[in-house]
Amino acid sequence: MTSQLIDPAHPILESLALNQTQRRKTAKGKFSMKLTLINRMIGAGLLVLLVFAQAYAQTDPLPSWNDGPAKQTIVAFVKATTEKSSPQFVAPEVRIAVFDQDGTTWVEHPMYTQVVYCLERVPAVVKAKPDLAKVEPFKTVLSGNREAMAKFKMPDLEMILAATLTGMTVDEFNAEAKKWLEAAKDPRWKRPYTDLTYLPMQEVLKYLRANGYKTYIVTGGGQDFVRLYSERVYGIPPEQVVGTAGATRYGYDKSGKPRLTKEPKLLLNDDNAGKPEGIHLMIGRRPYAAFGNSIGDKQMLEYAQAGDGARLAMLLLHDDEKREYAYGPAQGLPATRVGTFTQELYDQAKKKGWTVISMKNDWNRIFAFDN
């Protein structure tokens, strides 16, 4: 890492060197001597920089991680792929790391945040189309009966998603969802949902970026939804969010101004096999590192690992009922429909050399707001 921070090929250093050489060619006598002195002094200044850089390099980039196999695996991977002397060195332009979102970079229980958004949007949708009030599944949502809602099947959810995520312009959707994200609070922590991001994963994102990795969110959630806060919450720009995406339709409003309307037509179901397919569509390169937490991430991890050289494949196991949630059903944890981590997936991870992160044992801190 040190060698990278003070890479002698750094453009600033290179331009200094070039500049000095050029000057030397024409300079004579006093001017030349003066420049030599300046060179030495700049050298001394760079030495101070070096000390500073080394001190920085020695600070722990992953303070919320307990020392253990998971943390060691991450650090070893970064060193192996970024130190120039390493046989597994990876060129900076192909350093790509992908992160699932729900349950990997933020809380997904008891329900995906975006699904909460859709359910809470139903009253406004019904107000605009009153006939929906008598039709299932909208009737149940309006009743507020959470037990009945928990029994929704896929077609019910699809109807709710279509009604709340499509049929409006992109600008209208963005404004509505942004407003909700600013106001809505998770009932357990009583904080905005965007606060419920895992500090240890934030550290990994920053650590990878500091080492030249381009970080992506690859989520089963809606691409347009996650893009609204990805920069602020993860430091990941909208164009580096790959998610489930519907078609849009280009047209014009009454005044002739162009607009994009969100259509109820699925383009990319970015889950399971859809994850590597989405990565190919949106990125076009195979990632070197992949992080997930459920069966929906299995193919993404397989795909990342199938490339040459050093690869990092990690799965987060939610085994911390006290500080967050505990669910599997792997390792005898309670079964769940939201973020299922099967024993089969656990066994595959062990067999393939993927690392399972124990939230309970590997993380000494979960949220930035934790003491």
Add this chain to the structure above:
Amino acid sequence: MTSQLIDPAHPILESLALNQTQRRKTAKGKFSMKLTLINRMIGAGLLVLLVFAQAYAQTDPLPSWNDGPAKQTIVAFVKATTEKSSPQFVAPEVRIAVFDQDGTTWVEHPMYTQVVYCLERVPAVVKAKPDLAKVEPFKTVLSGNREAMAKFKMPDLEMILAATLTGMTVDEFNAEAKKWLEAAKDPRWKRPYTDLTYLPMQEVLKYLRANGYKTYIVTGGGQDFVRLYSERVYGIPPEQVVGTAGATRYGYDKSGKPRLTKEPKLLLNDDNAGKPEGIHLMIGRRPYAAFGNSIGDKQMLEYAQAGDGARLAMLLLHDDEKREYAYGPAQGLPATRVGTFTQELYDQAKKKGWTVISMKNDWNRIFAFDN
């Protein structure tokens, strides 16, 4: 521009400043004096850098452009959106510029390069599936009758594209197309197709990037095809290529290794209205600058221009029969099916304040290999 090249908030300068302040707080006597001297000398070194940077800033970033409205419009746009004192300043993270490819950044006549690839792949495809030799349009392609091929209708072309661009794994396609790109030569210039990129547009790409713009190719051509050379030819990484894209299917080969297969199913037809739709899907932000050359770029330019603040919309008119090709039918130029620039589009450009670039009058050089 100067102020950006020597931005006092540059991390290297900041870290120097921080370092010196920290040291001063604890340093005493001789050590402090010595450091002050170092500071001065570093100051002198930076002054040399400054002179170098200013000299650099004063060199023309667009030497292949004749001085005229087109060049002035580009320079004025960059200054308006990147100088901090400008009322139209645009934050670096949203500086996005999109470029059509065929006819905008490289030659598209007499036929799109990718179509040439597909036609030249037909014999290999027929060899693998001999029955196709008796079926149209493959029969005509094998006959080598260019006149007959020129009469192909859309369904013919679609059959050829499906047969040559799908049905293989992504890795197989990449290897085949790469091999072809290295060997194939344009009959007129007798050079690899990737040499036929317009130097003036390359200068615009670099000029925009030097000013913090993220540059994208947004092409009606195949995304997977263009991604193979975008980095090398345009300095644009694969993930910044938005193009016509088919679905892939995730699966495993006989040894259980994951693979992606290219399916004959269109996901994104990245032309006309598909361009703003593709930009939303793949980038998620509205571009500030858009370059095109045909009716297929109309909606992309409208979409870029419809945003707030300064916007740049430019269309390249191929009016240079001698150095390249001349086609319209705008302005009485010969009509064409490849890269059609209608008089209606020309009139819309004038009405909307888009800039039409005349290849003949605005460019003093077309290719890097020109003398």
